[in-house]
Amino acid sequence: MTSFLDNGKRFEENSILFEAEGDLRTIFKLWRISQTFLSMTCAIATKTKMISDAAKAVNPDVIIATSRKTHPGFRKYELKAVRAGDGDHHRNSLSDSVLITQNHFNVVGTFGKLNSMRKIEIEPRTRDEVFEYAPIADVLLLDHYTPEELKEVAPELRKINPKLEIAVGGIEFKDIPAYAEAVDIVVTTAPYYAKPFDLTTKIDRV
Numbered sequence: 001m002t003s004f005l006d007n008g009k010r011f012e013e014n015s016i017l018f019e020a021e022g023d024l025r026t027i028f029k030l031w032r033i034s035q036t037f038l039s040m041t042c043a044i045a046t047k048t049k050m051i052s053d054a055a056k057a058v059n060p061d062v063i064i065a066t067s068r069k070t071h072p073g074f075r076k077y078e079l080k081a082v083r084a085g086d087g088d089h090h091r092n093s094l095s096d097s098v099l100i101t102q103n104h105f106n107v108v109g110t111f112g113k114l115n116s117m118r119k120i121e122i123e124p125r126t127r128d129e130v131f132e133y134a135p136i137a138d139v140l141l142l143d144h145y146t147p148e149e150l151k152e153v154a155p156e157l158r159k160i161n162p163k164l165e166i167a168v169g170g171i172e173f174k175d176i177p178a179y180a181e182a183v184d185i186v187v188t189t190a191p192y193y194a195k196p197f198d199l200t201t202k203i204d205r206v
Contacts, residue, residue: 048085
């Protein structure tokens, strides 16, 4: 097989992505799977790049991070496509970090002293919880703030904890630049649901 493009490289309509030779039985077994796979991963990389470009136009240091909501069996490849599109992954598995969500707060109530060798990420429910956990969190996920509210609260939080990273998720593409100005991380699942590319396979005898 000969590939004509490296990962992350742009290509235009009618570009040849790769060529492969083999016996016809094998080619006819694999061509449709290969085409569908590339259609999906190219779309993921492209959507990630669109989001990254929109965010980094206003904040070059912001990180575009996708969640763990990959399609079953495809996580390895979808995360690779995200990285090709200038993105990163939020968490690869539950063992990567400690994530305390609003659901955990609803069940447990409050959390005392948190000690972990892994990164601690917290999704507070209220403004009081935001400031309560800012000193001990590595990441605060502030999904229910407007861009204006984030711009106001972010400097206060960074004074409390200079190492704190502020993340936001669940936002629409058109709102990304406004949020990117105030946060360190934009968490999104949008690339996984990008419309697959319309690719074509041509088979000839040689």
